[in-house]
Amino acid sequence: MARRSDHNRGELHDIALSAARKIALTEGLKGLTARKVADEIGYSPGTLYNVFGDMDDLIIQLIAQTLDELYIYLASVRGEGNPIDDLKLILEKYIKYLEGHRNLWNILFEHQLPNDRSLPDWYTIKLAKLLGIIENALSPIFPSGQEDACANSARVLWASLHGLNSLSEAGKMRTVSAQSFQELAEILIVCFVKGLQQTQKEIDTTMPEVH
Amino acid sequence: MARRSDHNRGELHDIALSAARKIALTEGLKGLTARKVADEIGYSPGTLYNVFGDMDDLIIQLIAQTLDELYIYLASVRGEGNPIDDLKLILEKYIKYLEGHRNLWNILFEHQLPNDRSLPDWYTIKLAKLLGIIENALSPIFPSGQEDACANSARVLWASLHGLNSLSEAGKMRTVSAQSFQELAEILIVCFVKGLQQTQKEIDTTMPEVH
DNA sequence: ACCTGAACACCGTTCAAGT
DNA sequence: ACCTGAACACCGTTCAAGT
Numbered sequence: 001m002a003r004r005s006d007h008n009r010g011e012l013h014d015i016a017l018s019a020a021r022k023i024a025l026t027e028g029l030k031g032l033t034a035r036k037v038a039d040e041i042g043y044s045p046g047t048l049y050n051v052f053g054d055m056d057d058l059i060i061q062l063i064a065q066t067l068d069e070l071y072i073y074l075a076s077v078r079g080e081g082n083p084i085d086d087l088k089l090i091l092e093k094y095i096k097y098l099e100g101h102r103n104l105w106n107i108l109f110e111h112q113l114p115n116d117r118s119l120p121d122w123y124t125i126k127l128a129k130l131l132g133i134i135e136n137a138l139s140p141i142f143p144s145g146q147e148d149a150c151a152n153s154a155r156v157l158w159a160s161l162h163g164l165n166s167l168s169e170a171g172k173m174r175t176v177s178a179q180s181f182q183e184l185a186e187i188l189i190v191c192f193v194k195g196l197q198q199t200q201k202e203i204d205t206t207m208p209e210v211h
Numbered sequence: 212m213a214r215r216s217d218h219n220r221g222e223l224h225d226i227a228l229s230a231a232r233k234i235a236l237t238e239g240l241k242g243l244t245a246r247k248v249a250d251e252i253g254y255s256p257g258t259l260y261n262v263f264g265d266m267d268d269l270i271i272q273l274i275a276q277t278l279d280e281l282y283i284y285l286a287s288v289r290g291e292g293n294p295i296d297d298l299k300l301i302l303e304k305y306i307k308y309l310e311g312h313r314n315l316w317n318i319l320f321e322h323q324l325p326n327d328r329s330l331p332d333w334y335t336i337k338l339a340k341l342l343g344i345i346e347n348a349l350s351p352i353f354p355s356g357q358e359d360a361c362a363n364s365a366r367v368l369w370a371s372l373h374g375l376n377s378l379s380e381a382g383k384m385r386t387v388s389a390q391s392f393q394e395l396a397e398i399l400i401v402c403f404v405k406g407l408q409q410t411q412k413e414i415d416t417t418m419p420e421v422h
Numbered sequence: 423a424c425c426t427g428a429a430c431a432c433c434g435t436t437c438a439a440g441t
Numbered sequence: 442a443c444c445t446g447a448a449c450a451c452c453g454t455t456c457a458a459g460t
Contacts, residue, residue, distance in 0.1 A: 163374020
């Protein structure tokens with residue numbers, strides 16, 4: 001049968017992705033199957049493969065959409081130029097986002113591309129945008145010309161937060177005294193930023209700038 | 212057929228787990244299936260379910276075994292009482308372990324228990340042992356009586372390292388200037404520890420001890 | 423050109439039936 | 442008591458055949 005063309009290719013792409021999002025929100029990565037997505041949009045499984053290369057492709061697009069969503073959410077944070085305070089504000093917003101999108105968000109870390117494939121460029125770009133928010137909060141610490149060091153620190157902080165979230169979420173850090181993700185994340189932010197500032201001070205002392 | 216009893220229950224448990232380990236090392240979590248494990252040990256899939264509750268159970272036991280293995284590996288590190296240097300030594304050993312056990316190790320973070328189940332106690336105990344190594348390296352920073360703060364810091368560092376490893380491994384942090392996991396991890400260790408030390412100094416200054 | 427649905431090669435898990 | 446193997450309800454992916 002066919003040439004239903006209830007939807008063109010672009011529309012199909014969009015409704016499939018939002019069906020996937022819906023399933024992911026409630027059932028997580030394990031529940032997100034091609035057959036369920038197809039069912040949800042009222043097409044056969046085969047049709048999905050006209051629009052997406054395979055499930056990995058669909059999932060990466062879903063993740064990219066999620067990165068965009070979080071970016072918009074976090075971009076509304078107005079900092080005051082104090083790295084620790086600003087990062088704590090970002091953390092609060094981030095946690096609020098998490099609360100409503102746990103299953104969706106976890107897919108970002110659970111999903112692993114096969115070793116022989118790598119992430120597309122547009123994925124990297126979306127990620128860079130998000131990292132920019134953290135870089136921006138950290139930037140007062142670094143003198144101009146040290147943008148690379150700032151970018152690296154932002155990445156360290158980003159990855160660390162996700163390690164904390166992922167492990168505390170999975171209950172893989174509950175030992176005797178269980179702390180919440182937020183408490184641990186604040187320890188991380190405060191200590192890491194203080195360490196960065198301290199490191200800069202040491203550089204200033206060792207190699208004082210000529211005024 | 213049956214009552215082969217080539218192996219008793221305990222032996223079956225052990226050979227199944229080492230078959231799982233072998234498969235996991237080369238094929239990762241996705242390649243680790245009940246049918247393959249059964250095949251590898253020369254039994255039918257059904258037999259596995261006499262020994263393990265289900266695949267989640269088998270995988271958790273595999274992870275626990277891996278935690279033990281890493282513990283033994285890291286316990287050989289002899290520190291000198293300088294937190295940053297000691298942690299760098301631990302990091303080096305950890306990276307060496309990773310190099311030979313990437314697929315196996317990643318299962319620790321990829322695998323997610325269903326929401327309605329939680330990790331067994333013996334898992335938590337093995338984890339606590341491993342965290343003890345980091346606590347030990349951090350302990351010179353904290354005055355006695357602050358063991359909880361030390362334990363929290365160790366957990367933050369542990370989870371952060373795994374966030375870094377997991378994301379750099381998956382290529383999910385490659386932006387413009389890609390740094391290696393080791394470089395980023397050293398930034399984390401140095402800054403985080405400096406921040407902890409700085410925080411302690413501030414407490415000492417604000418509330419000086421009576422001598 | 424677009425879509426279907428059957429087919430293929432897999433899964434995890436259960437359980438009647440065999441020894 | 443222990444193990445099998447068929448069965449059930451799923452997977453991702455492909456592709457000849459239909460409109």
